[in-house]
Amino acid sequence: MTSPGNRRKLIEVSIPLEEINAESAREKSIRHGHPSTLHLWWARRPLAAARAVLFAQLVDDPSSDPDLSEDEVKVERERLHDIIRRLVKWENISDERLYAEARAEIMRSTGGNPPAILDPFAGGGTIPLEAQRLGLEAHASDLNPVAVLINKALIEIPPKFAGRPPVFPGAADTKMGDWPRATGLAEDVRRYGAWMRDRAQERIGHLYPQADVPVLGKDREPTGKTEKATVIAWIWARTVTCPNPACGIQMPLVRSWWLGKKKGKEAYVVPTVVDDATVASGRRVAFSIGHDPKRAPTKDDDGTMSGQRGGHCLACETFISAAVAHRQTDVPNEDKPDSALVAVVAEGKRRRIYLEPTAEHLEAARSARLAGLAIRADDTALAPGARGTFGGNAQGRRWGFFAFSDYFTDRQLTALTTFSDLVAEAREQVLKDAHDAGQPEGIRLADGGTEAEAYADAVATYLSQAVSRLSSTNSLLCRWNSAPSKESVSDTFARQALPMVWDYAEGNAFCKGPCDLGWSAGWVAKAIDALPSERVGSAHQADASTRDYTNVIVSTDPPYYDNIGYSDLSDFFYVWLRRSLRPVHPALFSTMLVPKAEELVANSYRHGGKSAAEKFFETGFAHVFGRARQAASADYPITVFYAFKQAELEKEGVVSTGWSTFLEGMIREGWTITATWPVRSERGGRMISVGTNALASSIVLSLRPRPADAPPSSRRAFLAALQQELPAALVDVRQGGVAPVDLAQAAIGPGMAIYSRHSAVLEPDGSRMPVKTALALINQVLDEVQSEAEGELDSDSRFALAWFSQYGWATAAYGEAVVLARAMNTSVEGLAEGGILRSVAGKVNLVRPSDLPGLWDPTADVRISVWEATCHLARILSDEHGGLDAAAPVFAAASTRVDPEAVQALAYRLYTLADSKGSPEARVFNALGGSWAELTSLAREAAPAPGQGAFDFNGDEDN
Structure with a gap:
């Protein structure tokens, strides 16, 4: 070779x-x-x-x-x-x-x-x-x-570890045959992840109490009885003290009161100011759950805070700026105002059940405080230069994030720490089970091992990733997503930053879903199942x-x-x-x-x-x-x-x-x-x-x-090379079906290939031409190349293109059309007969693709043009009854009368012109150019026999 x-x-x-x-x-x-x-x-x-x-x-x-x-x-x-x-x-x-x-x-x-x-x-x-x-x-x-x-x-x-069965006791017997790729390893990650979850629940499961939910009768009405249900999440709101001295209530900072927006199952929080002698202000905000869509929050009264614009107090309507709220919360964790529990989300039969807060659930969260304080004591404060830039987000500089642990509730810290520590215990269990399965000791994974020690390290690596990814759904930067298709805890990284949230959702770490370790380990295992494993790669820092x-x-x-x-x-x-x-x-x-x-x-x-x-x-x-x-x-x-x-x-x-x-x-x-x-x-x-x-x-x-010895060039030579080489390069580029919307960027490649093959391109004054100038020249020549292709079109198409360049789809005087038609060696009457132009009462306009007739047989058209074929094909592709399957036989028939490459080139040109005019037709011409490869492939299979008959663009064929 x-x-x-x-x-x-x-x-x-x-x-x-x-x-x-x-x-x-x-x-x-x-x-x-x-x-x-x-x-x-x-x-x-x-x-x-x-x-x-x-x-x-x-x-x-x-x-x-x-x-x-x-x-x-x-x-x-x-x-x-x-x-x-x-x-x-x-x-x-x-x-x-x-x-x-x-x-x-x-x-x-x-x-x-x-x-x-x-x-x-x-x-x-x-x-x-x-x-x-x-x-x-x-x-x-x-x-x-x-x-x-x-x-x-x-x-x-x-x-x-490809081809090996799992070592978890009994796991290898759950299937017949081999364990291809790393599916055995994946199964162990799945099994030991569940093992870790069970051990964790034994230790800290008491921090996650169930909820009492009403039992409904056959008529869906409450029976007065309750039953236990697993909690999915607790929804909290940060609070600050109302700045109005006459009020002083602990006001909740809430972006939205909505809990669920599924039609017929709407749910939202209803805040109410009530008297309470046990608090300093004598009043507090209580929370209940509403379901009546007619009383649901509107755009004008949904939530108490709106981004950085600030918000209002529910008790006295006093405005509170984000800056004032920040001053109260940008303090060490132990001095922050307590968050308010606004709702509890429980698991129902194929639905979420929303409940108002109870003392039991408040106490469960408080009971994690001692464990959380111990973990926070070991946390390293964020360095001054990195404070809040942690996450690269300006809001991270505020709201009291002094240490890493400040991004988590006490209960979340306790759970994640428990899970993390269990990784080491799981590794020891894997090592024991691997020995029992007959694997020799070997050396550690980091040293290149492949036996029991290394295998235990490998499983631990994936289990730790399952815990790590779980931290993203177990932080106090997670919102409750009330969208009908969601109604779940959102991810911390909804975008590439750590954004501040006012109200947050604390998920249940032992409820199957995005906050659960077994669930997380299952996703990791699914990814391992699908990985290739024929050849060992290398990854290094x-x-x-x-x-x-x-x-x-x-x-x-x-x-x-x-x-x-x-x-x-x-x-x-x-x-x-x-x-x-x-x-x-x-x-x-x-x-x-x-x-x-x-x-x-x-x-x-x-x-x-x-x-x-x-x-x-x-x-x-x-x-x-x-x-x-x-x-x-x-x-x-x-x-x-x-x-x-x-x-x-x-x-x-x-x-x-x-x-x-x-x-x-x-x-x-x-x-x-x-x-x-x-x-x-x-x-x-x-x-x-x-x-x-x-x-x-x-x-x-x-x-x-x-090459090190590449010679310089001049502006004139660069332009000449562009004009000579770019046309052929564009033909190759279009062959792959590059959409017209992408042509300008794709053309940069062959253009910059000419520019960058020289040690420099020199301007007439001897200075080096900058890339920005070269890019502008490439765009200029691209436009020239596309314009030059117009000269190879038939007369009707050249008229239509020139008219479109000046007037788009708008009407203009008949006399203007006559002058242009003569210059293009055609006539207004002939263009109207060809179906691409409408002439009424001294006014002329081009026919939009969407206004073309649905029935068109290219083989029987007495005056067909590239323009007409292009517009008809664009219409079929964009029509709800059309698409590629409908366009393919029409394209095959049209190709017997007009040059397909001319149709493709015109589609690209029309996209550029329509886009520059802000015309919605840019979209349909882009679709035609972008689907060219598939269209031509289907057309070869669907080429009609001569005289087959007319093609109905609405999906019905007239035989």
């Missing part, structure tokens, strides 16, 4: 981007067996995107084969695209035949010797995991020990700026400026992991908190201001990729995921300062940018549009090392 040489890879030419993006977005809703359920990490890249990028990074583009004709290249490229389309589907995640097919392609393109893959910013482990799934040697490193532990759990531990890059190919998702404060956020988990895993992974948990000084994040508080922080990030980033450039292989590109800052996108668009600075840094360090692919991973969200450019949340870059 020949060596890979310098052949272009698929990632550098064309990928089926639309399918990759669709599956990446869909992945957000997948939970069972997804590795993200192993442990939380922020801003994970979708598995589908990483898998596709890695495959395309190593597999040759067919254009690299000189023996293939142009048509053969297209056919072969489409075959490779089809492999990617199947690879990215979640349903195929365990399809070994498909992976064997993908691995064979990789072996063919790499001369039977694929390179090792390294992600030096491994984070949540997506890229190393997908490299391993593709049969590649996977290496992961990160400065953050929580990230390293996650990567060990994904790629390093499962293969070491290392600084990306100092580590070695020899004999590896980089694919990575680095941090971006201050988008996410990883080290600050991960301290939340690190303290729990360290408590239980320091003996298991001593080197990884040697520090009190996560290392921060060397972290490549632009934190202003750490570097003395925003400007200094950004300089630190840019310098460090350049240094990382400078080191990687020194050891880079000329045979393969590296790939880098670039995450946009959303505020920057909205302000500056595709030539944003951060983006151009990023590209400048890469080019300066000796890299040539060969491709840019916009990746979307959001479902149905708003697309940020700036002019004609709609921007994705991140971009995948393909880069190759630039």
Whole structure:
């Protein structure tokens, strides 16, 4: 077999981007067996995107084969695209035949010797995991020990214990046959997690009393009797003293009174001010439960606090600002006002039961106080510089978070500490059971062991992660989610920060659900069940700026400026992991908190201001990729995921300062940018549009090392090369079905490839052309290329395009249309006969796609145009009775009359023009361009016989 040489890879030419993006977005809703359920990490890249990028990074583009004709290249490229389309589907995640097919392609393109893959910013482990799934040697490193532990759990531990049965007594006998992959290990995590839960309930179960709920009769009315029910959660509200001296009541700070919004089962808290001689003010707020929708809270009276705007006292309506509330709560824990219990949520039959607070439940929470105080006494106060920046959120600087323990109630601290300490006990039990199962002692996991000691360490590692992930649903930053489909405790990290909440939900640690250890261990086990385990990967703690890059190919998702404060956020988990895993992974948990000084994040508080922080990030980033450039292989590109800052996108668009600075840094360090692919991973969200450019949340870059002797170029030569090379590159880009909305960003790749292959592009005055100028020129030439394609259209289509550019769908004078029609060698009457223009009472307008007739037979149309075919196809795809299946036979028929590539090119052009005008039709033209690959594939299968008849766009075919 020949060596890979310098052949272009698929990632550098064309990928089926639309399918990759669709599956990446869909992945957000997948939970069972997804590795993200192993442990939380922020801003994970979708598995589908990483898998596709890695495959395309190593597999040759067919254009690299000189023996293939142009048509053969297209056919072969489409075959490779089809492999990617199947690879990215979640349903195929365990399809070994498909992976064997993908691995064979990789072996063919790499001369039977694929390179090792390294992600030096491994984070949540997506890229190393997908490299391993593709049969590649996977290496992961990160400065953050929580990230390293996650990567060990994904790629390093499962293969070491693959194929082994569980050691928990009796577990191995529960199934016939082998235990493939690491399913035996997963079963032990599940079993010992339940064992830990049972031991914990024996010790602290008294802190979680059941509730007395009314028994209902057959008529659903209360019978006067009660029965015991498991509590799901206790809902609390922080309180402050009313600043009105004449009042002085302890006022609850509540965002919303709603408990459940399911229709017919509405529930909400009803606060009432009552007299109470036992309190200093003589009055207090009592809480009951309401169910009458007519008396439910409205937008005007729901809650007492509204964000940072402040709130009001229920007793005297005195306004209280957030600043005043803060002054009362920003005190050490023992001096804070007590929180008020506002509701108890119990488990009913297929519903939640909401109850008013009782003395029993208040006393249960207070009984945890002594244990909580003991734990708090051992807690280390947050350092002054880190106070509240813990979590990277401004509100974290306030509200009395002096120590880590301040993020938890006494009962939560007691439970999480009990669970953490039980990890060591569980490890000893695993070790005993492994010995009983016949495993020899061996050495520890951290020393490379694979026998009993190492196996006990492995199970303990996953059990500790189950406890750690549980801390995210057992903090006093968890809200009660009243949405009809939820009615449950929300996660601390609803976003990538630690946001302040007024009212919070304290979940029951022994009720099956998001706050329960057995439940958490079950999710961890499901993730292990699905992990590949054929090849052992490696995960190490290392600084990306100092580590070695020899004999590896980089694919990575680095941090971006201050988008996410990883080290600050991960301290939340690190303290729990360290408590239980320091003996298991001593080197990884040697520090009190996560290392921060060397972290490549632009934190202003750490570097003395925003400007200094950004300089630190840019310098460090350049240094990382400078080191990687020194050891880079000329045979393969590296790939880098670039995450946009959303505020920057909205302000500056595709030539944003951060983006151009990023590209400048890469080019300066000796890299040539060969491709840019916009990746979307959001479902149905708003697309940020700036002019004609709609921007994705991140971009995948393909880069190759630039030769040290690369010559400079001039502005004139750069523009000439763009005009010469960009048209062919755009054809290749569109072949993958890149949606028109993404074309401007995808075109940056081939444009920057021209710019960055030179040591510099010089302006006429001899100065170096900056990247920002190059990006503007690429956009300019892209528009020129698309405009030039108009000259190859038929006369009717050229008229319609010119008219649309000026008037859109609006009406204009008949005389204007006559002048333009003559210039385009057509006539207004002919255009009306062709069905694309309406002429009435001296006014003319183009027919919108939605206004076209539902019945159209392209084979019988006496005056068909590319414009007409494009608009008809766009209409079918967007129609509720249409879609791809309806459009395919029409497209097949139309392709016998008009050039399909002209239809595709026009769809892209119309998207750009419609988007610039703010026309809603931009969406339908984008859908047409983005579904091109699938549409053409279906059309080949549905090609109608000659004279088949008309096609009904509403789904009925007229025979």
